[in-house]
Amino acid sequence: MKHSAISIRDLHVSYYGTEAVKNVSLSVNPGNLVGIIGPNGAGKSTFIKALLNLIPKDKGEVKVLGKTVKEVRTKIAYVPQRNDIDWDFPITVLDTVLLGTYPSLKLFRRPGKAEKEWAYECLKRVGMEEYSKRQIGELSGGQQQRVFLARALAQNAELFFLDEPFVGVDVSSEETIVKILKELCSQGKTVIVVHHDLSKANDYFNELILLNKELISFGPVSQVFQTEVMERAYKGQFAFMKEMEV
Structure with missing residues (x-):
């Protein structure tokens, strides 16, 4: 029997005592590139962290x-928001990517030559091999995001979760990242991205999760990206939607 990539039933999450996400149920099939969209404060990052057991439900x-997230943790790669990362930490670009190989190593085993070569291959895939010896804080925002995508690639995961990966990123890096995410989906992997730039939604994703604390809509981009559907999430902010409708 073929399972969903991710199945969510009746998810409720509170943040500092306030209900942030309520009553979300949906199922994503493998091989999809899914955008999570919604207004500021809609609970998008809270939602993704709750899915991954990073915050309690x-x-x-x-x-x-x-299976449960705990049972398949090694098959899940997560790229957090850039402001959740300590960029002053004294670690090189290559060693950052190498961290992606740790979940598949046996207990107490350190990465060896094969893992280092694989990490370098992942760096090449995102166009960052020339920066392998740099400290991660020396890179631009786009370069940093590429490195963290390379770390996710090094994990050989089945599911990739990225929280606002395009914030503070140059156009070239954004294009590189999107191309790789689409390649992953073509290989049967599943990619879920918290995203805020609605003008790119149709180009980047084939499905959308529209949140505003609760699930407003989920499905193909053309189904979700309708004026009346988007208005339910964005309320009065959405007069310009008619021009962007797909």
């Missing part, structure tokens, strides 16, 4: 590939 069930 009030209630609800999350299954990844038919």
